Amino acid sequence: MKLRLTLLLLSLSGAASAQDSLFARHLVDTLTSSYFWGRGYTRDGMGKTSDFISGQFKSYGLQPLNGKDFIQPFSFNVNTFPGAMNIALNGKPLIPGLDFLVAAESRGIKCKGKLIKQDSVHFIDPQDRIIITLRDKLTWDVDQGTADYTAIDLLKSNFKDQPSSIDINVESKLVPGFKTGNICGMIRGTAKPDSFIVMTAHYDHLGGMGDKTYFPGANDNASGISELLSLARYYALHPQPYSMVFICFSGEEAALLGSKYFSENPLIPLKNIRFLVNMDMLGTGEEGVTAVNATVYPKEFALLKLANDDGHYLVKVASRGKAPNSDHYWFSEKGVPAFFIYTMGGIKAYHDVYDVSKTLPLNEYNHLFKLLVAFNAALMKDNTVLANKN
Numbered sequence: 001m002k003l004r005l006t007l008l009l010l011s012l013s014g015a016a017s018a019q020d021s022l023f024a025r026h027l028v029d030t031l032t033s034s035y036f037w038g039r040g041y042t043r044d045g046m047g048k049t050s051d052f053i054s055g056q057f058k059s060y061g062l063q064p065l066n067g068k069d070f071i072q073p074f075s076f077n078v079n080t081f082p083g084a085m086n087i088a089l090n091g092k093p094l095i096p097g098l099d100f101l102v103a104a105e106s107r108g109i110k111c112k113g114k115l116i117k118q119d120s121v122h123f124i125d126p127q128d129r130i131i132i133t134l135r136d137k138l139t140w141d142v143d144q145g146t147a148d149y150t151a152i153d154l155l156k157s158n159f160k161d162q163p164s165s166i167d168i169n170v171e172s173k174l175v176p177g178f179k180t181g182n183i184c185g186m187i188r189g190t191a192k193p194d195s196f197i198v199m200t201a202h203y204d205h206l207g208g209m210g211d212k213t214y215f216p217g218a219n220d221n222a223s224g225i226s227e228l229l230s231l232a233r234y235y236a237l238h239p240q241p242y243s244m245v246f247i248c249f250s251g252e253e254a255a256l257l258g259s260k261y262f263s264e265n266p267l268i269p270l271k272n273i274r275f276l277v278n279m280d281m282l283g284t285g286e287e288g289v290t291a292v293n294a295t296v297y298p299k300e301f302a303l304l305k306l307a308n309d310d311g312h313y314l315v316k317v318a319s320r321g322k323a324p325n326s327d328h329y330w331f332s333e334k335g336v337p338a339f340f341i342y343t344m345g346g347i348k349a350y351h352d353v354y355d356v357s358k359t360l361p362l363n364e365y366n367h368l369f370k371l372l373v374a375f376n377a378a379l380m381k382d383n384t385v386l387a388n389k390n
């Protein structure tokens with residue numbers, strides 16, 4: 001009888017987990033679809049994403065953090081590639097994203113030129129200011145300005161001949177003051193509404209390179225956004241003693257700009273933030289997770305480890321020191337205790353066209369969800385740490 005009940009309970013929790021995983025998969029599929037065009041700077045990808053997330057917040061019943069709407073607007077300059085993206089080398093047309101990337105700072109150009117070998121990996125057309133670099137892996141980026149040259153990264157394994165001639169038509173456009181915003185919502189605390197637990201994730205990615213190629217960013221960071229939305233939906237149904245704040249940052253890929261803006265223009269007093277957890281690249285986890293800033297906040301890291309040991313969630317919770325590698329950075333620099341959590345193991349796609357939903361396992365999604373809920377509960381219970389802080 002006992003065994004039967006245990007099995008029944010197991011299958012019940014299994015059903016709930018399966019449903020949550022479906023919710024996560026659906027969100028990652030949605031956010032990586034061509035409609036959102038890599039959540040970037042062309043085809044209104046970022047604007048559509050911010051509308052979508054605001055709609056989700058509203059449907060869960062979150063309140064706008066500023067009391068009016070979910071958006072905290074800001075802007076920055078960005079170099080974009082809205083149109084033509086055609087390159088042929090030695091008369092052979094190349095496929096954008098697969099064979100080559102145009103470096104994010106590149107100026108647009110339309111010409112035919114001769115290439116001169118500089119060394120084993122560099123080929124240049126000095127007249128047209130074109131630089132070709134042979135690479136073992138293609139990795140894209142975002143740049144806030146336009147350079148006075150065109151730089152092309154060529155995947156070595158896809159082009160065996162020595163580049164000698166180029167036929168290029170690449171369109172670039174500098175957008176001054178590109179308008180975007182952070183999406184900020186809250187669930188008011190039941191006992192201590194002026195104390196905050198903050199969950200963050202960036203929703204922007206790299207966008208598109210030309211009119212046929214976009215970067216889906218399934219792991220980076222549709223995975224983090226889907227985890228954040230799951231938590232927001234859960235906490236809306238289960239209000240906590242502290243106010244739970246959810247922030248989806250923009251401009252992360254352009255140098256952590258959204259989080260910088262929020263940390264300099266906070267919508268809540270930074271000193272009232274008990275803890276901030278930033279989630280970026282959560283789509284794997286077979287080798288566990290890493291917490292950046294673990295060595296800076298050892299007491300909270302002990303709570304995180306304890307929560308994981310109690311629940312047997314992830315195979316490992318690894319400790320890492322301070323690193324300016326995601327949106328937690330500006331907060332901990334201002335004295336807000338914060339971790340940046342990312343998963344380990346699995347796929348290696350990063351800032352390329354292969355970071356797609358289809359190959360993203362999302363295998364530890366439910367465990368991570370449970371770990372974060374347990375960690376937040378421990379933070380709200382742990383008065384000793386809070387007393388030390390005040």
Ligand SMILES: [Zn+2]
Binds near residue numbers: 202280281
């Ligand atoms: Zn990221």
